[in-house]
Amino acid sequence: MSATIVTPTAKLPKPEVAIAILYQGDQFLLQLRDDIPTIAWPGHWAFFGGHLDPGESPDDAVYRELREEIGYDAPQLELFERVEDDTVVRHVYHGPLVVPVDGLVLGEGLDLGLWSVADIHRGQRYSACAGEDRPIGPPHQQILLSFLEHRRIEQAAPVQEL
Numbered sequence: 001m002s003a004t005i006v007t008p009t010a011k012l013p014k015p016e017v018a019i020a021i022l023y024q025g026d027q028f029l030l031q032l033r034d035d036i037p038t039i040a041w042p043g044h045w046a047f048f049g050g051h052l053d054p055g056e057s058p059d060d061a062v063y064r065e066l067r068e069e070i071g072y073d074a075p076q077l078e079l080f081e082r083v084e085d086d087t088v089v090r091h092v093y094h095g096p097l098v099v100p101v102d103g104l105v106l107g108e109g110l111d112l113g114l115w116s117v118a119d120i121h122r123g124q125r126y127s128a129c130a131g132e133d134r135p136i137g138p139p140h141q142q143i144l145l146s147f148l149e150h151r152r153i154e155q156a157a158p159v160q161e162l
Helices: 058-070 117-122 138-156
Strands: 014-026 027-032 050-052 080-085 089-096 110-117 126-129 132-135
Touching: 014 138, 027 050, 050 058, 058 089, 080 117, 080 138, 089 138, 110 126, 117 126, 117 138
Parallel strands: 014 089
Antiparallel strands: 014 027, 014 050, 027 110, 080 089, 126 132
16 A cells, blocks of 8 residues: 655745726726737736736836837836735736827737726727727726726815815
């Protein structure tokens, strides 16, 4: 009779990503992800951003990813929230998009475009590059809806005078 040795396995850390909510007024820039089955949310609209490199901070990663993916040097981004689920940790930043969309250079993905609040609620938007409506990734839609609610509350809060 042979003995089976069971050793506890170390739990691997979840991958971490830094993503950006970029806005112009009440419109939000999203990327239509490539139709590659091995990536997260293939063929869905999502935020620009990506995985943290080893030893890289989320702050550094979000700026690097925006330069790599759309050639954009964001003047200022602020952390909105950190969202963790069963598979990933998302560091969600936000800031204004201060250049015209046609001035961006898409280096990753099928398409990019500004989404209206109505598009976000509807959960899909037409892509001329794909030639059809494509859905937003559910976690990205939830994050955007949370961001919109946060902005609504901030805008409704009375300003305190000093």
